[in-house]
Amino acid sequence: MIGDVLISSLICENLKRNFPTAEVHYLINRFTHPVVKNHKYIDKFVFFEDEYKNHKLKFLSFLNHLKSESYTHVFDAYGKLESNLMTYFTKAQFKYSYKKWYTNWMYSKTFKESNKAKTEAGSAIENRIQLLQLVPDVKVLNHKPKIYLSSTEINSAKSQINSLGLRNSNLIMVSALGSGDSKTYPLNYMAHLLNEISENTDAHLILNYMPSQQEKIDQLLEYCNDLTRSRIINNLRPESLREFMAICSQCNLIFGNEGGAINIAKALDVPSFAIFSPWIIKEGWNSFEKSHPNTSVHLSDFKPDQLMGKKVKELKMNYKKLYQALNPQLFNHQLIEFAQTHVN
Template sequence: MKICIVKLSAMGDIIHAMVALQFIKKEIPNAQIDWVVESGFRGVLENNPHIDNILPINLKSIKKNKSEIFNQYKILKSYSKNNYDIVIDAQGLLKSAIVSKIIGAKIIAGFDKESIREGIASFFYNKKVHIAYDANTIDRNATVICEPLCIKITGEKIINKDKFLFSSSHVENLPEFFNLFVIGSTWESRNYPKEKFVEIADALKIETFVVCGSEEEHQKALWMQEQSEHLHVLPRGSLDELKFVISKCSLLIGNDTGPTHMAWGLNVASITIFGPTPTNRVYVTPINRVVKSKSEVNHYKLNKNDFSICEIEADEIVKIAKELLS
């Protein structure tokens, strides 16, 4: 069977969908699994033994140059020559549905119109999956990928998953024991205050590297480094190098964002800090814990002006961190 999964972005969503791969391979060991992804995120998928081909696309380039639509269409048409048995749109957006249709297959599967924000996307599928829009994000991703293949996914299977992120990189001079802080995200209201990250570092007294993905985050990390002898800025590298570093850390503490979710995919201890987003984006396990502000979250309309994450006390996170580190 030749399977093509369409999950274009973003990093955390791609990671949450990748958990399905190991279950497909257990049930259909000879399946060919290809994955269509925005080129900037291909590093997340690289080195996974269950993916046969990573098929990059750059739809974001169309925003800057409208004529790029023709180049991207040609790339997608070239992928259609692979003659897939099934294309699964795990994104549930109009653009991903169109991508799935262009690639084409006997079966094009995806969410039904009640299960996604852009319900029009479901008209492109001839096999539709229903799961509540406010259900756990990982359950949603695993279900939309596995159900069309007649593979049943349970919470127990997901909790007992094997790690599914892999790296071919090696980063030198890492200490034997160290923590990681992930301080950025796509919205400012999802970011835990830098001052409180410093409080956590000083309370734990463990060498800690700060992950930063933008220049703004880099400046914030430099400020944090100046405030605490335990904090150091992690030099920016590739996504493959980031996977390696996370795989070696003792504990990762971070906002609800892609690099934080990497810890879950690597079976590394983590604490995810939530403010305006729902905690059911993740699975809580003995080593993967969450801390949520007191604000209520509407799954259907997230409030980007909800800065309640700032009200979470550092002591609450320190307490959980000490439990995990012990």
């Protein structure tokens, strides 16, 4: 969700830069707001609250609020039932979204999404850009998301790091766990890679995870050797997403499971090394790996025959077996070279 909100902000930016006098509103889930806070091309944020999902009267009130805004153009980058309803209630003259036989009637223009990337931006960003280009004569002035941190936030992160005696130290942010088991690289494999990083660089490690994931982090640490455990900074725990982003901005690189943290790092121009889940389509999210210091690995890079001809649903059901096939020895040397390049 965070990655989606971040890349969809490109629609807002390009609209505002094409039409400076237009007022651009961005409708998002409230918990995703930190990744687009202070965005210079968004005039107003409209929040979809969690309670709307289970409280029909409050959702209806929200829909009526959208109707009262008198929007002229709506870009539905989500394309699900909730956003379909919100789009319909706006009564905007121009409505744009993805082509689906059961909702085409409510949109002015639609297009068919693609999973095949044509540029290094990746298909997820390309689909958003194509949605933008349904507007005649609009120019694409930027296709790379950006996060806007304040100098206060950056200085606060530096102060936290310095207070731990880590001034001028090499730091690696580790996306230790994915958003769920099916997007989390096996813990013993992850520990192996962390051990390799510790043995081949002098970097300190910052593990990024939710408090609710502490049990799995404890399991990960059991697999790590003593050197790796000594390199992990245990008393640097961001208390908010903005604080995480500020600390991440001070790291040499980020490494780990592909997801929101990796997308945040890319938007901060922090070098990234991502491990994709076998059931995720890599072409959608392996963005900016040619012109920027980002790289990623996927089972398809090494054993494409294990994925060939299988649908996403089947791959997701067998994620454990497929993850086991993505042995760290397959890309260990690639990771070490990447880490040494950006650390030493």
